[in-house]
Amino acid sequence: MGVSGVGKSTIGAMLSEALKIPFFDGDDYHPTANVEKMTNGQPLNDDDRYDWLLALNTLAQTQEKRNSCIIVCSALKENYREILSNGVASPIQWIHLVGAFELVLDRIDARQNHFMPSNLLKSQFDTLEPPANAIEIDISLPPKEIVQQIMNELTSKTEFGLFGLGVMGKSLSRNLANNNFKISLYNRHVPNTEENVALHFKNAHPELSNALPFDNIETFVASIQTPRKIMLMVNAGKTIDYVIEDLLPHLEVGDILIDGGNSNYKKTKQRSEYLASKGIHFIGVGVSGGEEGALNGPSIMPSGLKKTYNTVAPFFEAIAAKDKNQLPCCTYIGPEGSGHFVKMVHNGIEYAEMQLLAEVVVILKELGNNPDEIATLLESWKVSASSYLLEITIDILRKKEEGDWLLHKIMDKAGNKGTGNWATIATAELGTPSSLIATALFARYTSFYKEDRVRFQKLYETEASAPKLSVDEVFKAYQFARIINHFQGIKLITEASKSFDWYINLSEVARIWTNGCIIRSALMEDLVEILKDDDTMLANQYIVQQIDALKSEARTTVAQCVLAEIPVPCLSEAINFFHSLTTAKSSANIIQAQRDYFGAHTYQRVDDTTGKMYHTNWK
Incomplete structure (x- = not known):
């Protein structure tokens, strides 16, 4: 790209030969009216260029399916480049040929048989909006040197950087490599503790043969094509800030930093504003799926400036899980902070889903079933209530060690990493009653008081009887509570979207949660369609029918558990919330x-x- 006369066609043709990919000159695609207008000394306007840009965009999408190509085009404005890039899934590398006005003018005057006269050059310079995301080349160099410089940039440098090789960082690195992206890997050097981590990791996995490993920040950053795209996979909190400060001296205006950890959405917004003041773009990305999901296809929730997201979208959409229609489980969420907020709510829903399953297992145990028998019962539930968490709970129940179920040997003290806490704070700040998330969090906190629980059980010991329940009643209570949990989580996102002017597409959020993430389920599949019509789930006629068919058993299950002194905080809260929300006075x-x-x-x-x-x- 560049103004007319900088040598785009010459360099494009030479580069095409060097890279062995097709070359197309944008001038050949101008409609006759455009050629005549320029021949008559009139500059093109945006309307004149629109159909031409669309034709080149169609060409790019067609060639992408065959492999790759080089297209020569002036692409003077940012919105022109957006039209040219639209729908192209693969990464696009802009090469901007730059020269002084006098030099370009001399070249135009010297060339023959071209329809654009030299008196239009000033209008091109006036129109030009230099791109932030391009390899910039000085045209005063000889053509062979220009091509060699571009080749060095394209072949010796990587497309994407991964900073931090913990569990998630390693899995995402391998995912990127498996999708044919050339990547740079960085992990810190700590003598006698963390040495040559990136190198050893690369050598352990054949798919990383083209990856470049580093334990020096400066060389790591220098190895990546500009604008650099660097994803930070380090612990949330102050570590992110320390890493940003370490990277800043080596970054250039237009580079992109991506936070792929579980950061607080408020801090993400602050970091975005801070980096913007230095000319650095920032993308906050929620990533769900754990180690396996990160490797084989996670659910990805990115936020930030839309045009910045478009630059990194090809990478995220390639590595994301695919929904039932083979679309990537990745969508632009909204302005900065919204992606991490949505991921935070995802984790809050996850807290409650996990707690509900834990309560179900305890009830079924009190009904006289051992872990294998409970697993078999839960297996039968998959027909109408399938979910990833249900599946892993079945596997957990069946796992044995030395002849006994492993579950019996696991200490009943649940930990947490902060997102449930943040979601509870957010729901209080926004005045939205996402009470199951808070209840699930407090259940984990209560579990941590193991010594007190042992002591108090002895002090307050009673002779409670087994609950008078059928497995079907327990199943329906579980289904009822799950609907309430999802309603509350979606409501929290809705209220945040309104408060912060994020304009989040709730149906799209549900869609990217149908695969790759921890809370994927058959219910989530239903929500994709439900949320297209109504962001208030409980007003949807299908949900109303479901609730009517389940609420009686939910009441019975909770009542029987209270009488049997079985703690079921989330099941109880679900029915209490429902009663509160459906009581007019x-x-x-x-x-x-x-x-x-x-x-x-x-x-x-x-x-x-x-x-x-x-x-x-x-x-």
Whole structure:
């Protein structure tokens, strides 16, 4: 790309021969009207160029299917380049040929049989919006040197950098390599502890044969094509900030940093603003699927500037899991912070889903079943309630060690890494009752008080009887609670989207959660269509029918568990929340009266529709 006369056709043809890929000159695709207009000394406007750009875009998409190509085109404006790039899934490398006006003018005057006269050159320079994401080449060099310089950039440098080779970083690296991306790998050097990690990792996996390993930040950054695309796979928190500061001296304006960890969405927004002040783009990406998903196809939730996302989209969409229609489980979520927010809510829903299954297993155990028998019962549930978490719970229940179920040997103290905590804080800040997420989090906190639980069981020991329940009742209670959990999670995203002007497409979020991620399930498949029509799940007629068919058994299950002294916090909260949400007249009038009594906080009256506030002297 570049203004007319910089030698695009000459360099493009030479580069085509060097790379052994087809070459196409954009001038050959101009409609006759455009050629005549320029021949008559009139500059083209955006409308003139539009159909021409579309034709070149179609050419690019066609050639992409065959392998690759080189297209010569002035591509003077950013929006022209967006049209040219639209729908091209593979990474695009722009090469910008740059020269002084006088030099270019001399070249135009010297060339023959070209339809663009030299008096139009100034209009091209005036129109030019230099790209931030291009290899920039000085045309004063001889053509052979220019081609060699471009070849060095394209062949000796990698397309993508991965910073941090923990479990997820390693899996994503292998995924990128398996999708034929040439990548640079970095892991820190710690004497006698972490030495040559990237090199050893590369040597251990054949698919990484073309990867470049580093333990020096400066050489790592220098090995990547500009604009650099570097994904940070390090621990969330201050570590991200330290890494950013370490990288900044080696980055250039237009480079892109990508945070692929479980960062707090507020910190992601702050980092984005900080880096923007230095000319560096930032993408916050939620990645779900664990080690296996990261290797074979995760669900990816990116956010940031849309045009920055478009630059990295080919990488993410190639490595993402595929939905039932073979579309990537990756979609642009919205402005910076939204991707990590959605991932945070994903993890919150995951907390509650895990807790619900744990409660179900305990109930089925109290009904007299051993782990193998519980696994068999859960296996039968997959017909109408399949999910990844259900599948792994079945595997866990069947795992034995030295003749006994391994589950019996695992300490009943659950940990957490912060996202459930953040989701609970967010739901409180936004005033949205995602109570199952909070309940699941507090259940984990309660489990950690093992010594107290042992002590208190002895102090308050009772003779509780087994619950009077059928397996079908337990199953329906589980299904009921899952619907409530998903409703609350989606509602939290809805309220955040409204509060922060993110305009999140909820159906698309559900779609990318149908594969690759931890909460993928048959229910999520249903939500893709449901959320196209209504962002309030519980108002959907299909969901109404489901709830009506399940709520009676949910009540019975919770009641029986309370009588049998079986703790089922999430099952209980699901039915309590449902009762609260479906009660037209609540107890909140008493709360408002109490607030007004001791604090003069005032209240509204049901017999006054003006919204006027009242205060009463209650004594």
